[in-house]
Amino acid sequence: MNKKINNLIFVWLIMLVTTMMTIMPLPHFFYGIRIEWVALGVIFFSIMNVSLMGVIAAWAIGLLLDLLQGGLLGENALILSVISYLSYRFRFQIRVYPDWQIMVVTLFLLSFGNLISLWIRGFSGRVLFVTEEWLSIVIAALIWPIFMRILQTLQNYFVEE
Template identity: 30%
Template sequence: MLIGSNTQRPAWFIVASFAAAGCLNVLPLGWLGGYFQPDWVALVLIYWCFWEPERVGAVAGWCAGLMLDLLTGGILGRFALGKTIVGFAANKISLRLRVYPVWQQCVGVAAIIALDTLTHAVVHLLLEEGPMPLARWLTPAASMIMWPLVVVLLSPRSRQHRYR
């Protein structure tokens, strides 16, 4: 089989990584006025969808999105919708993308997160909250830059030599 599929990570590790990503997502960092904020939850979700596709997919994405909804005190389902799509899409292309070098995966990751942003924009319009600010489209780019970091942090040691 492909790389990594024999190294199962414990479930608690996956859950903890989602929790940590949720914290990072709502951390008031204020990078460039708060707009240039990587979507850590989406990144972690995509990572697990790539390397644990049997366990993490749309369902896990939905749960992670619901966690974000609760964390931000927003309308339930807003983030869950986008993250479901991210989970599903990442699962679909996981076999193709995970054989690429990390820097090439960045492009795919950005594309998947752009789907999330698009969903967000649609929800914005449908809820009549006015158009989503254009700066929100920076999220895929910001997340893309952080992808290698996420890969290095979450990969088991046995696979880490590939990224050095």
């Protein structure tokens, strides 16, 4: 039981940190670039450690993100739960890929998330194609291998099997 609580605290702390990194204001030079750390975190846990993160948890984090970013309530929640489900469903295939292929998969998942976001915007009447968003996704995918390594190290350290 103690083990479970320990692991839960680990996951939610990591997710809280990624949430804060997502909404943290960047210097003006990076204007418009917004890296989806939360999505990266959700993908990581859905692929690598299923017992710690499920669809519902991803949804809850997305809801928190919506509140923080002041957007439509449920938009990020929907995107993150879909991303979580997809990466969970194909985890056995993805897990054995070499790093660069996982990177491509991440790019695909994040773009799919962005596509959903565009659909929702279309429904709510503000279709807007922001170039920086797609640029941010590419940057996020490039960051992915480092992100994965860091989280794996942390996980080996703190998560009890």
